[in-house]
Amino acid sequence: MKEKLNLALYELKYAFIGIKRHLLLCLSAISAITISLFLMAAFLVVGIHVDHFATNVQSDLSIHVILDQDIVEDDQINAIEEQIQALSNVDSVEFSDKENELELMIDEKGDAFSIYKGEENPLSNAFFVYVQNEKQIQNTSKQIEEIEGVSSSAYGGSSVTQLINLLDMVRKVGYGVILLLLVLSIYLIFNTIRTTIFSRQEEIIIMRQVGGTNAFIKRPFEVQGVLIGLFGSLLPVAALYFGYAKLYEVLEGQLFSNLFSLIEPNQIVLQVGLIITLIGLLIGGFASFWAVTKYLKVKR
Amino acid sequence: MIEILDVSKAYPNGVHALNHVKLKIDDGEFVYVIGATGSGKSTLIKILNGEIVPDEGLVIVNGTDVGALKHRKVPYYRRNIGCVFQDYRLLPTLTVFENIAFALEVLGMSKKEIRKRVRDVLELVDLKDKERCYPNELSGGQQQRVTIGRAIANRPQVLIADEPTGNLDPEKSLEIIKLLEKINETFNTTILMVTHDIVLVEKFKKRTITLDHGYVVHDSFKGGYKSV
Ligand SMILES: Nc1ncnc2c1ncn2[C@@H]1O[C@H](COP(=O)(O)OP(=O)(O)OP(=O)(O)O)[C@@H](O)[C@H]1O
Ligand SMILES: [Mg+2]
Numbered sequence: 001m002k003e004k005l006n007l008a009l010y011e012l013k014y015a016f017i018g019i020k021r022h023l024l025l026c027l028s029a030i031s032a033i034t035i036s037l038f039l040m041a042a043f044l045v046v047g048i049h050v051d052h053f054a055t056n057v058q059s060d061l062s063i064h065v066i067l068d069q070d071i072v073e074d075d076q077i078n079a080i081e082e083q084i085q086a087l088s089n090v091d092s093v094e095f096s097d098k099e100n101e102l103e104l105m106i107d108e109k110g111d112a113f114s115i116y117k118g119e120e121n122p123l124s125n126a127f128f129v130y131v132q133n134e135k136q137i138q139n140t141s142k143q144i145e146e147i148e149g150v151s152s153s154a155y156g157g158s159s160v161t162q163l164i165n166l167l168d169m170v171r172k173v174g175y176g177v178i179l180l181l182l183v184l185s186i187y188l189i190f191n192t193i194r195t196t197i198f199s200r201q202e203e204i205i206i207m208r209q210v211g212g213t214n215a216f217i218k219r220p221f222e223v224q225g226v227l228i229g230l231f232g233s234l235l236p237v238a239a240l241y242f243g244y245a246k247l248y249e250v251l252e253g254q255l256f257s258n259l260f261s262l263i264e265p266n267q268i269v270l271q272v273g274l275i276i277t278l279i280g281l282l283i284g285g286f287a288s289f290w291a292v293t294k295y296l297k298v299k300r
Numbered sequence: 301m302i303e304i305l306d307v308s309k310a311y312p313n314g315v316h317a318l319n320h321v322k323l324k325i326d327d328g329e330f331v332y333v334i335g336a337t338g339s340g341k342s343t344l345i346k347i348l349n350g351e352i353v354p355d356e357g358l359v360i361v362n363g364t365d366v367g368a369l370k371h372r373k374v375p376y377y378r379r380n381i382g383c384v385f386q387d388y389r390l391l392p393t394l395t396v397f398e399n400i401a402f403a404l405e406v407l408g409m410s411k412k413e414i415r416k417r418v419r420d421v422l423e424l425v426d427l428k429d430k431e432r433c434y435p436n437e438l439s440g441g442q443q444q445r446v447t448i449g450r451a452i453a454n455r456p457q458v459l460i461a462d463e464p465t466g467n468l469d470p471e472k473s474l475e476i477i478k479l480l481e482k483i484n485e486t487f488n489t490t491i492l493m494v495t496h497d498i499v500l501v502e503k504f505k506k507r508t509i510t511l512d513h514g515y516v517v518h519d520s521f522k523g524g525y526k527s528v
Contacts, residue, residue, distance in 0.1 A: 002408075004408065006410060007406075010406075017394075203391055206391055210383075210406070211375050212406045213376065214372050300371060
Protein backbone atom coordinates (compact mmCIF):
# COMPACT_ATOMS: atom_id res chain seq x y z
CA MET A 1 0.00 0.00 0.00
CA LYS A 2 2.75 2.39 1.05
CA GLU A 3 4.70 1.30 -2.00
CA LYS A 4 1.79 2.01 -4.33
CA LEU A 5 1.59 5.53 -2.96
CA ASN A 6 5.32 6.02 -3.36
CA LEU A 7 5.14 4.73 -6.92
CA ALA A 8 2.29 7.13 -7.75
CA LEU A 9 4.28 10.03 -6.32
CA TYR A 10 7.38 9.10 -8.30
CA GLU A 11 5.30 8.78 -11.47
CA LEU A 12 3.94 12.27 -10.94
CA LYS A 13 7.43 13.56 -10.22
CA TYR A 14 8.71 12.15 -13.50
CA ALA A 15 5.80 13.70 -15.39
CA PHE A 16 6.97 17.13 -14.24
CA ILE A 17 10.68 16.37 -14.60
CA GLY A 18 9.89 15.26 -18.14
CA ILE A 19 8.34 18.63 -18.94
CA LYS A 20 10.95 20.68 -17.11
CA ARG A 21 13.98 18.98 -18.65
CA HIS A 22 12.50 18.72 -22.13
CA LEU A 23 11.01 22.18 -22.01
CA LEU A 24 11.80 23.16 -25.58
CA LEU A 25 10.39 19.93 -26.90
CA CYS A 26 7.23 20.37 -24.85
CA LEU A 27 6.84 24.00 -25.87
CA SER A 28 7.05 23.14 -29.54
CA ALA A 29 4.47 20.42 -29.05
CA ILE A 30 2.24 22.85 -27.18
CA SER A 31 2.49 25.45 -29.93
CA ALA A 32 1.68 22.92 -32.63
CA ILE A 33 -1.39 21.89 -30.68
CA THR A 34 -2.31 25.53 -30.06
CA ILE A 35 -2.32 26.22 -33.78
CA SER A 36 -4.44 23.24 -34.74
CA LEU A 37 -6.91 23.82 -31.94
CA PHE A 38 -7.13 27.48 -32.91
CA LEU A 39 -8.06 26.56 -36.47
CA MET A 40 -10.45 23.99 -35.13
CA ALA A 41 -12.16 26.60 -32.96
CA ALA A 42 -12.47 29.08 -35.83
CA PHE A 43 -14.06 26.52 -38.12
CA LEU A 44 -16.37 25.27 -35.40
CA VAL A 45 -17.63 28.81 -34.79
CA VAL A 46 -18.27 29.31 -38.50
CA GLY A 47 -19.81 25.86 -38.90
CA ILE A 48 -22.14 26.17 -35.95
CA HIS A 49 -23.31 29.53 -37.28
CA VAL A 50 -24.02 28.29 -40.79
CA ASP A 51 -26.10 25.57 -39.23
CA HIS A 52 -27.81 28.12 -37.02
CA PHE A 53 -28.57 30.46 -39.95
CA ALA A 54 -29.95 27.65 -42.06
CA THR A 55 -32.25 26.54 -39.29
CA ASN A 56 -33.32 30.14 -38.66
CA VAL A 57 -34.16 30.89 -42.25
CA GLN A 58 -36.05 27.67 -42.65
CA SER A 59 -38.07 27.95 -39.49
CA ASP A 60 -38.90 31.56 -40.32
CA LEU A 61 -40.29 30.60 -43.67
CA SER A 62 -44.08 30.50 -43.84
CA ILE A 63 -46.86 30.71 -46.39
CA HIS A 64 -49.09 33.75 -46.04
CA VAL A 65 -52.61 32.62 -46.82
CA ILE A 66 -55.09 35.48 -47.33
CA LEU A 67 -58.76 34.53 -47.14
CA ASP A 68 -61.61 35.98 -49.16
CA GLN A 69 -63.03 39.20 -47.78
CA ASP A 70 -66.35 37.58 -46.87
CA ILE A 71 -64.88 34.85 -44.67
CA VAL A 72 -65.57 36.21 -41.21
CA GLU A 73 -67.48 33.50 -39.30
CA ASP A 74 -65.56 31.20 -36.96
CA ASP A 75 -67.10 28.10 -38.59
CA GLN A 76 -65.86 29.13 -42.02
CA ILE A 77 -62.41 29.92 -40.70
CA ASN A 78 -62.14 26.65 -38.79
CA ALA A 79 -63.23 24.64 -41.81
CA ILE A 80 -60.49 26.20 -43.94
CA GLU A 81 -57.91 25.72 -41.23
CA GLU A 82 -58.81 22.03 -41.02
CA GLN A 83 -58.43 21.64 -44.76
CA ILE A 84 -55.01 23.27 -44.69
CA GLN A 85 -53.90 21.23 -41.72
CA ALA A 86 -54.86 18.07 -43.59
CA LEU A 87 -52.28 18.71 -46.30
CA SER A 88 -49.33 16.34 -45.94
CA ASN A 89 -46.48 18.88 -45.82
CA VAL A 90 -48.15 21.25 -43.37
CA ASP A 91 -46.53 21.46 -39.95
CA SER A 92 -48.61 24.10 -38.17
CA VAL A 93 -51.17 26.77 -38.95
CA GLU A 94 -51.43 30.09 -37.20
CA PHE A 95 -54.49 32.34 -37.47
CA SER A 96 -53.97 36.05 -38.02
CA ASP A 97 -57.14 38.18 -37.94
CA LYS A 98 -57.44 41.32 -40.04
CA GLU A 99 -56.50 43.63 -37.15
CA ASN A 100 -53.27 41.72 -36.77
CA GLU A 101 -52.72 41.86 -40.52
CA LEU A 102 -53.04 45.61 -40.41
CA GLU A 103 -50.53 45.82 -37.56
CA LEU A 104 -48.09 43.79 -39.64
CA MET A 105 -48.66 46.06 -42.61
CA ILE A 106 -48.08 49.19 -40.48
CA ASP A 107 -44.90 47.60 -39.18
CA GLU A 108 -43.71 46.92 -42.68
CA LYS A 109 -44.96 49.89 -44.71
CA GLY A 110 -45.26 52.70 -42.24
CA ASP A 111 -47.59 54.64 -39.96
CA ALA A 112 -49.57 56.07 -42.87
CA PHE A 113 -51.66 52.94 -42.84
CA SER A 114 -52.89 53.49 -39.31
CA ILE A 115 -55.81 55.52 -40.68
CA TYR A 116 -57.44 52.20 -41.65
CA LYS A 117 -57.63 51.09 -38.03
CA GLY A 118 -61.08 50.08 -36.80
CA GLU A 119 -64.18 49.74 -39.00
CA GLU A 120 -62.37 51.00 -42.08
CA ASN A 121 -59.92 48.04 -42.15
CA PRO A 122 -59.93 46.84 -45.77
CA LEU A 123 -57.86 43.72 -45.12
CA SER A 124 -58.98 40.11 -44.84
CA ASN A 125 -58.36 37.48 -42.25
CA ALA A 126 -55.33 35.29 -42.93
CA PHE A 127 -53.23 32.28 -41.89
CA PHE A 128 -49.54 31.72 -41.54
CA VAL A 129 -48.73 28.16 -42.56
CA TYR A 130 -45.45 26.52 -41.57
CA VAL A 131 -44.28 23.52 -43.56
CA GLN A 132 -42.29 20.43 -42.70
CA ASN A 133 -40.11 20.33 -45.78
CA GLU A 134 -39.18 23.76 -47.04
CA LYS A 135 -38.22 22.44 -50.43
CA GLN A 136 -41.82 21.43 -51.10
CA ILE A 137 -43.16 24.85 -50.14
CA GLN A 138 -44.09 25.79 -53.70
CA ASN A 139 -46.37 22.74 -54.10
CA THR A 140 -47.99 23.24 -50.73
CA SER A 141 -48.66 26.87 -51.54
CA LYS A 142 -50.43 25.88 -54.76
CA GLN A 143 -52.52 23.27 -52.99
CA ILE A 144 -53.66 25.84 -50.45
CA GLU A 145 -54.68 28.25 -53.20
CA GLU A 146 -57.11 25.63 -54.56
CA ILE A 147 -59.07 25.60 -51.32
CA GLU A 148 -62.49 27.28 -51.40
CA GLY A 149 -62.42 30.62 -49.57
CA VAL A 150 -58.71 31.25 -50.04
CA SER A 151 -58.04 34.42 -51.95
CA SER A 152 -54.28 34.13 -52.35
CA SER A 153 -51.34 32.24 -50.98
CA ALA A 154 -47.77 33.49 -51.08
CA TYR A 155 -44.36 32.71 -49.68
CA GLY A 156 -40.96 34.30 -50.07
CA GLY A 157 -40.83 33.19 -53.68
CA SER A 158 -38.17 31.41 -55.66
CA SER A 159 -35.41 33.57 -54.19
CA VAL A 160 -36.18 32.08 -50.78
CA THR A 161 -36.07 28.49 -52.02
CA GLN A 162 -32.77 29.27 -53.67
CA LEU A 163 -31.41 30.69 -50.44
CA ILE A 164 -32.53 27.59 -48.61
CA ASN A 165 -30.88 25.33 -51.13
CA LEU A 166 -27.71 27.38 -50.91
CA LEU A 167 -27.65 27.30 -47.13
CA ASP A 168 -28.27 23.59 -47.22
CA MET A 169 -25.28 23.14 -49.46
CA VAL A 170 -23.09 25.42 -47.37
CA ARG A 171 -24.16 23.48 -44.31
CA LYS A 172 -23.16 20.17 -45.90
CA VAL A 173 -19.82 21.53 -47.10
CA GLY A 174 -19.27 23.02 -43.64
CA TYR A 175 -19.84 19.68 -41.96
CA GLY A 176 -17.40 18.09 -44.38
CA VAL A 177 -14.72 20.71 -43.78
CA ILE A 178 -15.10 20.47 -40.01
CA LEU A 179 -14.87 16.72 -40.08
CA LEU A 180 -11.78 16.93 -42.27
CA LEU A 181 -10.22 19.53 -40.02
CA LEU A 182 -11.04 17.46 -36.98
CA VAL A 183 -9.29 14.45 -38.44
CA LEU A 184 -6.40 16.65 -39.55
CA SER A 185 -5.86 18.31 -36.19
CA ILE A 186 -6.20 15.02 -34.36
CA TYR A 187 -3.54 13.63 -36.64
CA LEU A 188 -1.34 16.69 -36.15
CA ILE A 189 -1.58 16.53 -32.36
CA PHE A 190 -1.05 12.80 -32.41
CA ASN A 191 2.03 13.15 -34.56
CA THR A 192 3.50 16.00 -32.53
CA ILE A 193 3.27 14.02 -29.31
CA ARG A 194 4.59 10.93 -31.01
CA THR A 195 7.64 12.84 -32.24
CA THR A 196 8.19 14.25 -28.75
CA ILE A 197 8.24 10.76 -27.33
CA PHE A 198 10.26 9.35 -30.19
CA SER A 199 13.18 11.53 -29.21
CA ARG A 200 13.00 9.93 -25.78
CA GLN A 201 12.86 6.36 -27.06
CA GLU A 202 16.32 5.64 -25.67
CA GLU A 203 15.24 6.69 -22.19
CA ILE A 204 12.19 4.44 -22.32
CA ILE A 205 14.37 1.47 -23.21
CA ILE A 206 16.85 2.22 -20.43
CA MET A 207 14.11 2.60 -17.83
CA ARG A 208 12.94 -0.91 -18.57
CA GLN A 209 16.48 -2.20 -18.29
CA VAL A 210 16.89 -0.98 -14.76
CA GLY A 211 13.66 -2.54 -13.53
CA GLY A 212 10.98 0.01 -14.42
CA THR A 213 7.68 -1.71 -15.18
CA ASN A 214 5.68 -0.68 -18.21
CA ALA A 215 3.07 1.07 -16.07
CA PHE A 216 5.70 3.02 -14.13
CA ILE A 217 7.31 4.21 -17.35
CA LYS A 218 4.07 4.95 -19.16
CA ARG A 219 2.17 7.00 -16.63
CA PRO A 220 4.46 10.05 -16.54
CA PHE A 221 4.27 10.25 -20.31
CA GLU A 222 0.48 10.01 -20.25
CA VAL A 223 0.23 12.77 -17.66
CA GLN A 224 2.61 14.85 -19.77
CA GLY A 225 0.49 14.25 -22.87
CA VAL A 226 -2.64 15.39 -21.08
CA LEU A 227 -0.85 18.45 -19.68
CA ILE A 228 0.56 19.35 -23.09
CA GLY A 229 -2.95 19.04 -24.52
CA LEU A 230 -4.31 21.20 -21.72
CA PHE A 231 -1.68 23.92 -22.14
CA GLY A 232 -2.16 23.75 -25.91
CA SER A 233 -5.86 24.51 -25.53
CA LEU A 234 -5.42 27.45 -23.14
CA LEU A 235 -4.61 30.05 -25.77
CA PRO A 236 -7.29 29.01 -28.28
CA VAL A 237 -9.93 29.03 -25.55
CA ALA A 238 -8.80 32.46 -24.38
CA ALA A 239 -8.85 33.74 -27.97
CA LEU A 240 -12.33 32.33 -28.38
CA TYR A 241 -13.52 33.87 -25.12
CA PHE A 242 -12.28 37.39 -25.86
CA GLY A 243 -12.36 37.26 -29.66
CA TYR A 244 -15.92 36.03 -30.07
CA ALA A 245 -17.31 38.39 -27.46
CA LYS A 246 -15.63 41.27 -29.29
CA LEU A 247 -16.94 40.10 -32.65
CA TYR A 248 -20.44 39.78 -31.23
CA GLU A 249 -20.22 43.28 -29.84
CA VAL A 250 -18.88 44.83 -33.05
CA LEU A 251 -21.51 43.14 -35.23
CA GLU A 252 -24.20 43.91 -32.67
CA GLY A 253 -25.23 40.29 -32.49
CA GLN A 254 -26.18 39.85 -36.13
CA LEU A 255 -24.84 39.52 -39.63
CA PHE A 256 -26.68 41.80 -42.22
CA SER A 257 -30.14 41.17 -40.78
CA ASN A 258 -31.76 39.56 -37.78
CA LEU A 259 -32.35 36.50 -39.90
CA PHE A 260 -28.63 35.92 -39.42
CA SER A 261 -28.53 36.50 -35.70
CA LEU A 262 -25.30 35.40 -34.01
CA ILE A 263 -25.30 32.88 -31.20
CA GLU A 264 -24.83 34.19 -27.65
CA PRO A 265 -21.11 34.40 -26.70
CA ASN A 266 -21.56 32.34 -23.53
CA GLN A 267 -23.09 29.48 -25.43
CA ILE A 268 -20.46 29.47 -28.17
CA VAL A 269 -17.54 29.75 -25.76
CA LEU A 270 -18.91 26.90 -23.67
CA GLN A 271 -19.64 24.64 -26.63
CA VAL A 272 -16.57 25.24 -28.77
CA GLY A 273 -14.26 25.71 -25.78
CA LEU A 274 -15.32 22.39 -24.33
CA ILE A 275 -14.90 20.60 -27.65
CA ILE A 276 -11.38 21.85 -28.35
CA THR A 277 -10.20 21.37 -24.75
CA LEU A 278 -11.47 17.82 -24.77
CA ILE A 279 -9.80 17.16 -28.10
CA GLY A 280 -6.52 18.53 -26.71
CA LEU A 281 -6.67 16.48 -23.51
CA LEU A 282 -7.89 13.24 -24.98
CA ILE A 283 -5.68 13.20 -28.04
CA GLY A 284 -2.69 14.31 -25.94
CA GLY A 285 -3.19 11.52 -23.43
CA PHE A 286 -4.05 8.90 -25.97
CA ALA A 287 -1.19 9.74 -28.33
CA SER A 288 1.28 9.53 -25.44
CA PHE A 289 -0.09 6.23 -24.30
CA TRP A 290 0.07 4.86 -27.80
CA ALA A 291 3.60 6.08 -28.53
CA VAL A 292 5.13 4.93 -25.24
CA THR A 293 3.52 1.53 -25.58
CA LYS A 294 5.05 1.26 -29.00
CA TYR A 295 8.56 2.16 -27.82
CA LEU A 296 8.31 -0.05 -24.75
CA LYS A 297 8.02 -2.97 -27.09
CA VAL A 298 11.11 -2.12 -29.10
CA LYS A 299 13.37 -4.09 -26.78
CA ARG A 300 12.76 -6.89 -24.34
CA MET B 301 22.61 -19.98 -9.23
CA ILE B 302 23.10 -19.31 -12.92
CA GLU B 303 22.67 -22.21 -15.31
CA ILE B 304 23.29 -21.81 -19.01
CA LEU B 305 22.20 -25.00 -20.71
CA ASP B 306 23.42 -25.52 -24.25
CA VAL B 307 22.62 -21.98 -25.38
CA SER B 308 23.04 -20.82 -28.98
CA LYS B 309 22.25 -17.44 -30.44
CA ALA B 310 22.55 -16.21 -34.00
CA TYR B 311 21.76 -12.61 -35.01
CA PRO B 312 19.46 -11.97 -37.97
CA ASN B 313 22.52 -11.09 -40.06
CA GLY B 314 23.73 -14.66 -39.70
CA VAL B 315 26.47 -14.10 -37.10
CA HIS B 316 26.58 -16.99 -34.66
CA ALA B 317 27.35 -15.01 -31.51
CA LEU B 318 27.02 -17.97 -29.11
CA ASN B 319 27.35 -21.67 -29.85
CA HIS B 320 26.26 -24.44 -27.46
CA VAL B 321 27.38 -22.57 -24.37
CA LYS B 322 27.12 -24.63 -21.18
CA LEU B 323 27.95 -22.93 -17.87
CA LYS B 324 27.04 -23.31 -14.25
CA ILE B 325 27.85 -20.53 -11.79
CA ASP B 326 27.12 -21.04 -8.10
CA ASP B 327 25.79 -18.48 -5.66
CA GLY B 328 28.49 -16.17 -4.41
CA GLU B 329 30.97 -16.98 -7.17
CA PHE B 330 33.08 -14.30 -8.84
CA VAL B 331 33.73 -15.17 -12.46
CA TYR B 332 35.58 -13.45 -15.30
CA VAL B 333 34.49 -13.83 -18.89
CA ILE B 334 37.24 -13.01 -21.36
CA GLY B 335 37.73 -13.33 -25.08
CA ALA B 336 38.66 -11.39 -28.17
CA THR B 337 36.41 -8.65 -29.45
CA GLY B 338 33.35 -10.08 -31.16
CA SER B 339 33.66 -13.39 -29.32
CA GLY B 340 30.16 -13.10 -27.84
CA LYS B 341 30.77 -11.72 -24.35
CA SER B 342 28.19 -8.95 -24.53
CA THR B 343 25.72 -11.33 -26.12
CA LEU B 344 26.12 -13.60 -23.11
CA ILE B 345 25.39 -10.64 -20.80
CA LYS B 346 22.31 -9.69 -22.81
CA ILE B 347 21.02 -13.22 -22.62
CA LEU B 348 21.47 -13.15 -18.86
CA ASN B 349 19.61 -9.89 -18.33
CA GLY B 350 16.82 -10.98 -20.63
CA GLU B 351 17.40 -8.46 -23.38
CA ILE B 352 17.75 -11.20 -25.96
CA VAL B 353 16.28 -14.68 -26.03
CA PRO B 354 18.47 -17.63 -27.00
CA ASP B 355 17.60 -19.50 -30.18
CA GLU B 356 18.33 -22.78 -28.45
CA GLY B 357 18.90 -23.88 -24.88
CA LEU B 358 17.85 -22.53 -21.51
CA VAL B 359 19.06 -19.76 -19.22
CA ILE B 360 17.99 -20.32 -15.61
CA VAL B 361 18.86 -17.65 -13.05
CA ASN B 362 17.84 -18.36 -9.45
CA GLY B 363 15.16 -20.68 -10.76
CA THR B 364 13.78 -18.26 -13.35
CA ASP B 365 13.68 -19.39 -16.96
CA VAL B 366 14.83 -16.06 -18.38
CA GLY B 367 14.07 -16.83 -22.02
CA ALA B 368 10.47 -17.77 -21.20
CA LEU B 369 9.61 -14.55 -19.35
CA LYS B 370 6.72 -12.55 -20.72
CA HIS B 371 7.77 -9.16 -22.06
CA ARG B 372 6.08 -7.25 -19.25
CA LYS B 373 7.58 -9.51 -16.57
CA VAL B 374 11.17 -8.88 -17.62
CA PRO B 375 11.59 -5.66 -15.55
CA TYR B 376 10.60 -7.53 -12.37
CA TYR B 377 13.25 -10.15 -13.09
CA ARG B 378 15.86 -7.44 -13.67
CA ARG B 379 15.38 -6.07 -10.17
CA ASN B 380 17.38 -9.02 -8.87
CA ILE B 381 20.04 -8.73 -11.55
CA GLY B 382 22.30 -5.73 -11.34
CA CYS B 383 23.65 -4.97 -14.76
CA VAL B 384 26.62 -2.80 -15.69
CA PHE B 385 26.38 -1.98 -19.37
CA GLN B 386 29.32 -1.60 -21.67
CA ASP B 387 27.71 1.58 -23.05
CA TYR B 388 26.59 2.86 -19.58
CA ARG B 389 22.95 3.50 -20.51
CA LEU B 390 22.42 6.36 -18.09
CA LEU B 391 19.30 8.48 -18.37
CA PRO B 392 20.56 11.70 -20.01
CA THR B 393 18.12 14.09 -18.36
CA LEU B 394 18.62 12.81 -14.84
CA THR B 395 21.50 13.71 -12.55
CA VAL B 396 23.90 11.14 -11.13
CA PHE B 397 21.89 11.03 -7.92
CA GLU B 398 18.60 10.67 -9.79
CA ASN B 399 19.94 7.99 -12.09
CA ILE B 400 20.83 5.78 -9.15
CA ALA B 401 17.63 6.70 -7.30
CA PHE B 402 15.56 5.66 -10.32
CA ALA B 403 16.50 2.00 -9.86
CA LEU B 404 15.15 2.20 -6.31
CA GLU B 405 12.08 4.31 -7.07
CA VAL B 406 10.75 1.64 -9.42
CA LEU B 407 10.54 -0.60 -6.35
CA GLY B 408 8.36 1.90 -4.49
CA MET B 409 10.98 2.43 -1.79
CA SER B 410 10.44 5.47 0.43
CA LYS B 411 12.16 8.72 -0.41
CA LYS B 412 14.06 8.77 2.84
CA GLU B 413 15.42 5.28 2.41
CA ILE B 414 16.37 6.00 -1.17
CA ARG B 415 18.31 9.10 -0.17
CA LYS B 416 20.31 7.12 2.34
CA ARG B 417 20.98 4.26 -0.06
CA VAL B 418 22.07 6.54 -2.88
CA ARG B 419 24.43 8.45 -0.57
CA ASP B 420 26.00 5.16 0.53
CA VAL B 421 26.38 4.00 -3.04
CA LEU B 422 27.86 7.31 -4.15
CA GLU B 423 30.41 7.02 -1.37
CA LEU B 424 31.21 3.50 -2.46
CA VAL B 425 31.84 4.45 -6.10
CA ASP B 426 33.53 7.68 -5.05
CA LEU B 427 31.22 10.12 -6.80
CA LYS B 428 29.91 12.13 -3.86
CA ASP B 429 31.00 15.42 -5.36
CA LYS B 430 29.32 14.63 -8.70
CA GLU B 431 25.82 13.79 -7.51
CA ARG B 432 24.27 16.87 -9.12
CA CYS B 433 25.99 16.40 -12.48
CA TYR B 434 24.28 15.16 -15.60
CA PRO B 435 25.85 12.19 -17.42
CA ASN B 436 27.18 14.36 -20.26
CA GLU B 437 29.14 16.37 -17.73
CA LEU B 438 31.11 13.30 -16.64
CA SER B 439 34.13 11.49 -18.04
CA GLY B 440 33.72 7.97 -19.38
CA GLY B 441 35.18 6.48 -16.23
CA GLN B 442 32.88 8.50 -14.01
CA GLN B 443 29.85 7.45 -16.03
CA GLN B 444 30.98 3.87 -15.70
CA ARG B 445 31.06 4.20 -11.94
CA VAL B 446 27.56 5.67 -11.92
CA THR B 447 26.42 2.61 -13.84
CA ILE B 448 28.08 0.37 -11.28
CA GLY B 449 26.43 2.33 -8.48
CA ARG B 450 23.03 1.98 -10.09
CA ALA B 451 23.55 -1.75 -10.59
CA ILE B 452 24.40 -2.43 -6.95
CA ALA B 453 21.99 0.08 -5.37
CA ASN B 454 19.25 -2.39 -4.60
CA ARG B 455 21.72 -5.11 -3.54
CA PRO B 456 20.95 -7.65 -6.27
CA GLN B 457 21.73 -11.34 -5.82
CA VAL B 458 23.50 -11.38 -9.16
CA LEU B 459 25.67 -8.69 -10.70
CA ILE B 460 26.62 -8.91 -14.34
CA ALA B 461 29.12 -6.37 -15.56
CA ASP B 462 30.17 -5.78 -19.16
CA GLU B 463 33.69 -4.35 -19.02
CA PRO B 464 33.17 -2.28 -15.87
CA THR B 465 36.81 -1.18 -15.98
CA GLY B 466 36.94 -0.62 -19.73
CA ASN B 467 37.40 3.13 -19.45
CA LEU B 468 39.33 3.39 -16.24
CA ASP B 469 43.01 3.95 -15.59
CA PRO B 470 44.84 1.10 -13.79
CA GLU B 471 44.47 2.77 -10.43
CA LYS B 472 40.70 3.25 -10.74
CA SER B 473 40.36 -0.24 -12.22
CA LEU B 474 41.98 -1.61 -9.14
CA GLU B 475 39.53 0.27 -6.95
CA ILE B 476 36.58 -1.05 -8.92
CA ILE B 477 37.73 -4.64 -8.75
CA LYS B 478 38.27 -4.26 -5.02
CA LEU B 479 34.80 -2.75 -4.74
CA LEU B 480 33.29 -5.67 -6.62
CA GLU B 481 35.20 -8.10 -4.39
CA LYS B 482 33.86 -6.31 -1.36
CA ILE B 483 30.28 -6.54 -2.66
CA ASN B 484 30.89 -10.19 -3.50
CA GLU B 485 32.08 -10.91 0.03
CA THR B 486 29.69 -8.73 2.06
CA PHE B 487 26.46 -9.55 0.30
CA ASN B 488 27.51 -12.91 -1.18
CA THR B 489 26.53 -11.46 -4.57
CA THR B 490 27.26 -13.64 -7.57
CA ILE B 491 29.40 -11.63 -9.95
CA LEU B 492 30.00 -12.26 -13.62
CA MET B 493 32.41 -9.77 -15.06
CA VAL B 494 33.39 -9.39 -18.69
CA THR B 495 36.83 -7.91 -19.12
CA HIS B 496 39.66 -7.26 -21.51
CA ASP B 497 42.08 -6.44 -18.76
CA ILE B 498 44.55 -9.35 -18.64
CA VAL B 499 46.64 -7.66 -15.97
CA LEU B 500 43.64 -7.56 -13.67
CA VAL B 501 42.73 -11.18 -14.39
CA GLU B 502 46.29 -12.25 -13.63
CA LYS B 503 46.47 -10.23 -10.45
CA PHE B 504 43.10 -11.05 -8.91
CA LYS B 505 42.88 -14.68 -9.81
CA LYS B 506 39.37 -16.08 -10.14
CA ARG B 507 37.48 -18.58 -12.21
CA THR B 508 37.89 -17.45 -15.81
CA ILE B 509 35.72 -18.41 -18.74
CA THR B 510 37.17 -17.84 -22.19
CA LEU B 511 34.95 -17.32 -25.22
CA ASP B 512 36.10 -17.63 -28.80
CA HIS B 513 33.75 -17.18 -31.75
CA GLY B 514 30.85 -17.92 -29.47
CA TYR B 515 32.30 -21.13 -28.03
CA VAL B 516 33.45 -21.64 -24.45
CA VAL B 517 37.01 -22.71 -25.13
CA HIS B 518 38.30 -22.61 -21.58
CA ASP B 519 36.77 -22.61 -18.14
CA SER B 520 39.36 -22.55 -15.38
CA PHE B 521 38.43 -23.02 -11.75
CA LYS B 522 42.14 -22.69 -11.06
CA GLY B 523 42.08 -19.07 -12.14
CA GLY B 524 44.39 -16.98 -14.21
CA TYR B 525 44.39 -16.33 -17.88
CA LYS B 526 45.41 -19.13 -20.18
CA SER B 527 45.79 -18.66 -23.88
CA VAL B 528 44.27 -21.25 -26.19
N1 LIG C 1 22.60 -6.52 -32.70
C1 LIG C 1 23.46 -7.25 -33.45
N2 LIG C 1 23.13 -7.59 -34.69
C2 LIG C 1 23.94 -8.33 -35.44
N3 LIG C 1 25.11 -8.80 -35.03
C3 LIG C 1 25.51 -8.50 -33.79
C4 LIG C 1 24.71 -7.71 -32.93
N4 LIG C 1 25.35 -7.59 -31.74
C5 LIG C 1 26.49 -8.25 -31.87
N5 LIG C 1 26.61 -8.82 -33.09
C6 LIG C 1 27.70 -9.65 -33.57
O1 LIG C 1 27.79 -10.77 -32.71
C7 LIG C 1 29.14 -11.06 -32.40
C8 LIG C 1 29.35 -11.04 -30.90
O2 LIG C 1 29.13 -9.73 -30.44
P1 LIG C 1 29.34 -9.31 -28.94
O3 LIG C 1 28.87 -7.91 -28.82
O4 LIG C 1 28.71 -10.33 -28.08
O5 LIG C 1 30.92 -9.36 -28.80
P2 LIG C 1 31.85 -8.96 -27.57
O6 LIG C 1 32.57 -10.17 -27.20
O7 LIG C 1 31.07 -8.30 -26.53
O8 LIG C 1 32.82 -7.90 -28.23
P3 LIG C 1 33.54 -6.64 -27.55
O9 LIG C 1 34.67 -7.16 -26.74
O10 LIG C 1 34.03 -5.84 -28.71
O11 LIG C 1 32.52 -5.94 -26.74
C9 LIG C 1 29.98 -10.04 -33.14
O12 LIG C 1 30.46 -10.65 -34.32
C10 LIG C 1 29.04 -8.95 -33.49
O13 LIG C 1 29.36 -8.36 -34.70
MG1 LIG D 1 30.96 -6.37 -25.71
